[in-house]
Amino acid sequence: MAENFHRFLYGGDYNPDQWLEYPDILKEDIRMMKEAHINTVTLGVFAWSKLEPQDGVYDFDWMEEIIDRLYENGIYVNLATPSGARPHWLADKYPEVLQVDESRRRQIFGLRHNACFTSPAYRMKVYQINRKLAERFDRHPGVILWHVSNEYGGECHCPLCQQAFRDWLKEKYHTIDEINRRWNTAFWSHTYQSFDQIESPSSIGESSIHGLYLDWRRFMSYQITDFCRAEIRALRDGGALKKTTANFMYNYSLINYHELAQAVDIVSWDNYPQWHHQKEPVTAMKSAMQHDIMRSIKKEPFLLMESCPGPTNWSPVSKLKRPGILEAASLQAVAHGSDSVLYFQIRKGRGGFEKFHGAVIDHYGKSDDRVYQECCQVGEDLERLTQVNFSKVESQAAVIYDWENRWALEESCGPRNENMFYKEAVEKSYSAFRKLGLNVDVIDSMQELDCYKVVAAPLLYMFRPGFAEKVRRYVSGGGRFILTYWSGVVDENDLCVLGGTPGGLMDVMGLRSTEIDALYEGENNEMISAGDGRRYTCEHLCQLVDLKTAKPLYLYGGDFYAGTAAATENDFGSGKAYYICADAEQKFYDDLYAGIVAEAGIRKVFSGEIPEGIAVSVRTDAENEYIFIQNYNPQPTAFLPEMEDAELMLGELTGEMKPFSTAVLKRKKR
Numbered sequence: 001m002a003e004n005f006h007r008f009l010y011g012g013d014y015n016p017d018q019w020l021e022y023p024d025i026l027k028e029d030i031r032m033m034k035e036a037h038i039n040t041v042t043l044g045v046f047a048w049s050k051l052e053p054q055d056g057v058y059d060f061d062w063m064e065e066i067i068d069r070l071y072e073n074g075i076y077v078n079l080a081t082p083s084g085a086r087p088h089w090l091a092d093k094y095p096e097v098l099q100v101d102e103s104r105r106r107q108i109f110g111l112r113h114n115a116c117f118t119s120p121a122y123r124m125k126v127y128q129i130n131r132k133l134a135e136r137f138d139r140h141p142g143v144i145l146w147h148v149s150n151e152y153g154g155e156c157h158c159p160l161c162q163q164a165f166r167d168w169l170k171e172k173y174h175t176i177d178e179i180n181r182r183w184n185t186a187f188w189s190h191t192y193q194s195f196d197q198i199e200s201p202s203s204i205g206e207s208s209i210h211g212l213y214l215d216w217r218r219f220m221s222y223q224i225t226d227f228c229r230a231e232i233r234a235l236r237d238g239g240a241l242k243k244t245t246a247n248f249m250y251n252y253s254l255i256n257y258h259e260l261a262q263a264v265d266i267v268s269w270d271n272y273p274q275w276h277h278q279k280e281p282v283t284a285m286k287s288a289m290q291h292d293i294m295r296s297i298k299k300e301p302f303l304l305m306e307s308c309p310g311p312t313n314w315s316p317v318s319k320l321k322r323p324g325i326l327e328a329a330s331l332q333a334v335a336h337g338s339d340s341v342l343y344f345q346i347r348k349g350r351g352g353f354e355k356f357h358g359a360v361i362d363h364y365g366k367s368d369d370r371v372y373q374e375c376c377q378v379g380e381d382l383e384r385l386t387q388v389n390f391s392k393v394e395s396q397a398a399v400i401y402d403w404e405n406r407w408a409l410e411e412s413c414g415p416r417n418e419n420m421f422y423k424e425a426v427e428k429s430y431s432a433f434r435k436l437g438l439n440v441d442v443i444d445s446m447q448e449l450d451c452y453k454v455v456a457a458p459l460l461y462m463f464r465p466g467f468a469e470k471v472r473r474y475v476s477g478g479g480r481f482i483l484t485y486w487s488g489v490v491d492e493n494d495l496c497v498l499g500g501t502p503g504g505l506m507d508v509m510g511l512r513s514t515e516i517d518a519l520y521e522g523e524n525n526e527m528i529s530a531g532d533g534r535r536y537t538c539e540h541l542c543q544l545v546d547l548k549t550a551k552p553l554y555l556y557g558g559d560f561y562a563g564t565a566a567a568t569e570n571d572f573g574s575g576k577a578y579y580i581c582a583d584a585e586q587k588f589y590d591d592l593y594a595g596i597v598a599e600a601g602i603r604k605v606f607s608g609e610i611p612e613g614i615a616v617s618v619r620t621d622a623e624n625e626y627i628f629i630q631n632y633n634p635q636p637t638a639f640l641p642e643m644e645d646a647e648l649m650l651g652e653l654t655g656e657m658k659p660f661s662t663a664v665l666k667r668k669k670r
């Protein structure tokens with residue numbers, strides 16, 4: 001792609017297959033795309049029944065004509081494989097492609113994203129069409145990238161998937177005895193005698209064995225990744241040389257994206273924050289973290305594959321984006337490492353489920369439309385920022401947000417079953433670093449730590465194999481490591497650690513976690529600084545600890561454990577390990593992390609403080625730093641950073657930033 005394209009990709013999903021009977025509209029679309037500086041569209045995501053109207057009968061001519069016409073007009077194509085939704089004839093002829101849900105009920109034809117990923121018939125039909133698409137279009141100079149399927153997800157419990165699950169388990173554990181041991185199936189007398197008895201978790205069957213649940217999640221992740229690899233193999237067999245991507249989703253739990261990402265060349269994702277529900281800086285921070293998750297998977301620039309120019313239509317209330325938000329959200333993606341701003345969709349569909357979903361071109365169809373005008377503005381901005389394309393995001397701080405830990409933590413029973421607030425705990429650490437103006441990587445617990453000066457691991461209930469040893473090396477080598485309550489409790493099969501927690505890190509943390517107190521909604525406790533007496537509230541979970549070498553930084557203010565440690569610090573080797581015992585309010589994290597970051601000698605972009613609601617991110621190439629400053633406050637905000645030798649690439653810095661405005665500065669790398 002890089003060789004084919006040097007600008008930011010700007011555009012989005014385009015569905016001319018819904019408009020083939022409106023030739024004037026297709027012509028007008030191209031005119032309006034050019035006016036909006038659009039240079040890329042994603043084609044064919046849901047076009048299978050137009051591409052293969054009958055089993056084995058292909059019609060690609062209309063597609064070729066559209067690709068040609070776009071190319072003549074300077075618009076490039078991400079070409080999709082159509083497996084996200086299948087034609088009616090396919091489900092009729094091969095009913096095995098229809099998913100079976102967890103209660104063992106087979107679906108009838110309808111909707112999308114609901115095929116069986118194991119079905120040999122589905123895999124065969126996808127193979128055939130992908131290969132043919134590659135043979136016909138990969139060499140087209142207008143095609144720059146393969147968009148494999150759409151938003152992979154879901155799960156299937158059909159007999160084919162059950163068998164594949166058993167085979168996968170056999171390969172992993174070899175014997176049924178080993179499964180019984182690793183899943184602790186003696187509980188409630190659920191011991192298996194043979195692999196054939198194993199069934200995926202179900203509300204009408206087994207839901208008490210957490211090890212089974214975890215391996216089912218891992219298997220589905222594996223199976224979807226395998227399906228994706230098979231799709232790509234079909235493209236390569238058809239001669240495809242161009243790169244591939246698959247579009248990921250916001251905080252999607254069911255697929256471990258670190259695994260799926262290995263199948264594709266480029267990570268891309270779909271971002272649909274619901275603006276103006278919470279305060280804008282909060283929404284912006286949550287969305288920033290998701291961008292950083294996506295970037296951190298490969299530690300490479302990613303693509304924003306979908307976003308919405310206007311309001312979406314699938315949430316309970318579809319609020320309009322206030323003027324300026326589209327530009328801010330689009331540039332936020334770029335600030336965090338995206339080399340594209342792509343929308344769903346270019347032209348608003350006429351009928352069906354998404355007819356009121358925001359789009360670049362409204363049903364009205366003319367340029368004097370507010371949303372369209374804002375899209376034109378984003379297109380202009382991206383052209384001014386062309387030099388930033390391909391630059392990297394380098395982070396000295398990281399927060400761990402681990403998919404497998406999430407599965408384990410959320411499925412387990414106790415100490416709180418309504419909500420463990422895992423994502424929220426990660427967001428607190430993330431946002432404390434971000435408020436200091438730091439770039440932050442959001443990584444998986446299997447990733448390397450040594451490249452960071454400080455790493456936070458909130459609520460890391462499950463320590464995956466090798467994690468404790470890695471942390472030990474990291475801290476003894478000088479790293480700063482922050483762990484919280486309810487961490488290091490179980491192994492990768494959700495079996496509890498024996499002999500004390502956090503498992504394998506008691507000496508590194510200088511303490512042992514003893515009991516954990518779960519608080520009812522509305523209850524809280526206090527954390528009081530052992531130094532200056534500052535007080536913060538905490539809620540949900542309070543871990544009690546037994547100190548060995550750790551020093552208490554904060555003490556609980558209330559309850560029978562008042563006066564015992566609520567946050568600690570421990571010197572270990574040449575580094576330091578911190579432990580946060582309770583779910584503290586945001587301000588606690590902000591203040592604690594400011595101190596840790598200062599002590600760790602982390603270089604910041606600006607020396608001064610960053611006002612609330614202003615976000616700072618930096619991209620870097622061999623020569624330059626590109627500094628993005630965004631005001632997410634709905635009111636003007638005073639901010640004038642000291643920026644010697646910096647050149648303004650976009651926006652203005654007059655001392656007061658307008659609501660939702662962005663300034664981009666460039667300076668020589670230091």
Ligand code: GLA
Pocket residue numbers: 150151270272306312314344354357
């Ligand atoms: C997802 C899908 C798109 C579209 C949008 C609507 O991201 O990939 O096809 O349905 O949602 O928000």
Ligand code: ZN
Pocket residue numbers: 099100116117118119156157158159160161
């Ligand atoms: Zn299946």
